[in-house]
Amino acid sequence: MTMIIPNKITTFKAKSRAQYDALTCTEQSVLFGGPWGSGKTHVGALKAYCMAALYAGNCVALVRKKRVDLKATLWKKLVDEILPESYVVSKNDTELYRKLTNGSEIFGVGLDSVGDVNKLASREYGFIVVEEASETTEEDFDVKILRCLRLPTVPFHQVLLMTNPASPAHYLYQRFYVEKRKGYKKIEGTILSDLPTSYLERIGQLRGVFRERYALGKWTAFEGLVYPFDPSKHIIKRFPIPADYRRAVSVDFGFDHPYVAQFWAISPSDVWYLDREIYYTHRTVKTHSKQMHEIYDRIYSGTKLICDHDAEDRATLKENGFRTVAAEKDRLAGQQTVYDKFEADQVFFFEDALIELDQRLVMENKPQRTVDEFPSYIWRTKQKEDMIKEKDDGMDAMRYALHTSLKSSGQKGRVHIV
Numbered sequence: 001m002t003m004i005i006p007n008k009i010t011t012f013k014a015k016s017r018a019q020y021d022a023l024t025c026t027e028q029s030v031l032f033g034g035p036w037g038s039g040k041t042h043v044g045a046l047k048a049y050c051m052a053a054l055y056a057g058n059c060v061a062l063v064r065k066k067r068v069d070l071k072a073t074l075w076k077k078l079v080d081e082i083l084p085e086s087y088v089v090s091k092n093d094t095e096l097y098r099k100l101t102n103g104s105e106i107f108g109v110g111l112d113s114v115g116d117v118n119k120l121a122s123r124e125y126g127f128i129v130v131e132e133a134s135e136t137t138e139e140d141f142d143v144k145i146l147r148c149l150r151l152p153t154v155p156f157h158q159v160l161l162m163t164n165p166a167s168p169a170h171y172l173y174q175r176f177y178v179e180k181r182k183g184y185k186k187i188e189g190t191i192l193s194d195l196p197t198s199y200l201e202r203i204g205q206l207r208g209v210f211r212e213r214y215a216l217g218k219w220t221a222f223e224g225l226v227y228p229f230d231p232s233k234h235i236i237k238r239f240p241i242p243a244d245y246r247r248a249v250s251v252d253f254g255f256d257h258p259y260v261a262q263f264w265a266i267s268p269s270d271v272w273y274l275d276r277e278i279y280y281t282h283r284t285v286k287t288h289s290k291q292m293h294e295i296y297d298r299i300y301s302g303t304k305l306i307c308d309h310d311a312e313d314r315a316t317l318k319e320n321g322f323r324t325v326a327a328e329k330d331r332l333a334g335q336q337t338v339y340d341k342f343e344a345d346q347v348f349f350f351e352d353a354l355i356e357l358d359q360r361l362v363m364e365n366k367p368q369r370t371v372d373e374f375p376s377y378i379w380r381t382k383q384k385e386d387m388i389k390e391k392d393d394g395m396d397a398m399r400y401a402l403h404t405s406l407k408s409s410g411q412k413g414r415v416h417i418v
Contacts, residue, residue, distance in 0.1 A: 018189040019043050022160065023050070027185040028149070031133070031161045031176045034189025035217040036203055036232065040162040044129040045078040047160060051127035052104035053087070055154040058126040060106045062096075063145060065135035067110020071096065074131040075108045111140055120144060126154035133161035138171040164232060165212075165219040173219045188217060202351070206231065208375030224378035226335060226395075228342050235371060238350045241265045241275065247299065248272075250306040250327070250401035252393050253313040256281060258361070259288050260370065260397040261305075263295055272341065272402065274349040275299075279369050279394060280358045285313050289320035291355065296322070306404045308396070327400035334403035341402060370394025 014020035022032040022043045032040055044062075052060045062078065064070035075096055083098065083106075090099035096108025107123075109116045125148045130136065136145075149157050161172065168177075176186040191203065203215050210231050212220040248264040263276040276295050278288060296303075305324045307314050314324045328334065341347045354369045361368045367376075376391045 015039055015192050015194065016190055018187050021187045022189075023047055025185055025187070026156065026158070028157055028183045029146075029159055029161070029175075029181075029185070031163070031172060031184070031186045032189060033163050033165055033172075033186065033217065033219075035191050036164065036214045037191045037195045037199060038189030038217070039192050040189060041074055041077050041131065042081075044074055044131060044160060044162045045082045048078060048106060048127065048129050049082045051156070051158075052100055052106050053102065055126060055156065056102040056104060058104040058154050059123055059151050060104065061109050061120060061125050061128045061148070062106065062131070063109045063111065063120070063128060064131045065111050065140075067096075067108070067113045067116060070108055070110050070131060074129070078106070111136065111144060117144060120148055123148065124151040125149055126151040126156065127158055127160075129160045129162065131162055133163040133172060134166035134170055135163075141171070164214060165217055167221045168219045169221065170219070177219070190217070191215070207372060210375060222375075225374070226377050226379060227339055227374060229371075229374040231371065233345075234342075234348050235351050236273075236348050238352055241273070242267075244268060245273075247303045248306065248401050248405055249296070249300055249303050250397045250404075251308065251317070251324075252397040252400065253285065253308045253310050254281065254393055255284075258358070258367075258393045259283060259285070260393045261288065261292055262370065262394070262397045262401060263300060264401055269346075271346045271348070274353045274370065274398075276355055277353045277369060277394075278355055279361075279367075280356060281360055285316040286320060289317060289322065293321065295355075306400050308400070325404070328404040328407045329400070330403070331399070334399040337403040337406050338399055347398075347402075367391050367394070370398060 014023065016039065018032065018034060019039050019042075022030065022040075023046065032043065034040060048060050048062055052058050062070060062074050064074060079098070087100050088098050089101050091097060098106045100106070107119060109120045111117060121144070128145055128149055130145065133141075145159060149159055151157070163172065166173070168174075175181055176184050191200070206215050209220050209222050209225075212218045214232060245268075246266040248266060250260075250262045250264070252260040254260065258279050258281050261278040262274055265273045265275045267273075278291060280288070305317060305322050306327050307317070307324045309326050309329065314326075317324055338347070349371050357368060367373045371394075373391050373394050377395050
């Protein structure tokens, strides 16, 4: 399916029916939802450019909940890959602004920026595209976005909402799927076939609710999930760890259950990154110690291991050259500490943190790393006091690290590594 944009601005060969429909539909409110890899960002940037180029004097906004995320994704796609430099007469990268030769203007807007929200409210727009619209609230949509879609000098007005599926309780699902409001159109994308093999493999490894949402594109609820973990946000590519980052190591002992050793890097602003991880069954503590030294001696030397309370296993670590400290094991208090860190966007996991894949866990279809445990780490009841204690070895190690470090600091919000 090839779409030729009028005025010979560009020719775009759509890779899926959903992409084509999102570019050509004319309803005022359009939801383009779908799994990872369905081409939503490309379509959003391309349609923003087309609406600016087709209608002279148009005003276009690219919106996302967080300005920093917008700048790194949708805005970057627009300016680096879509918008011809020859068609730009004025630009400001700090302000996220472009003015085109036909007088149209394109603005980048982060809803977490007071300045950007004022910029959005002070103008009338013909086209607005919202990236990861599931991050927005109903108030964001009705008060900050829709009310601005009123530029009188263009014949076409639209807000294009692009998102991965979220909970069926979300206002977008209610409006587009349940209420089916007039002027609302939903488009469901599918994973594109020409993506890198490594990316498709990553999608294929998703389980549970994450697979339902990000591989199959279904709006599914996380019933009783303890932590607000989202793999699309919290699993990240590795970056070089700066020298001023602090270090922490935590251990949850196991044999039939996985032995988990987590190596954490912590930024000066207390953002935690899971740098390396051992997650393996049917090996002794002594055997694990040899593998741990390969990481510990290079980067983590001198850091005490925050451990489960098993005296014999701690003694074995000591015999093999590690100093340990008993973890703070108040589960509910520890879960609150971890939850607060997630809420503050201060916990992330390098996608290649796992040191060695345990094929036994693969054969048994069990979690193979800490991030695999999140979908099954749930409350048993709505009172959030009793929970299902299965497949939580990585969750325990993470809780030991964050909560013990916080308690040892003596003050909330600042972590001191022992």
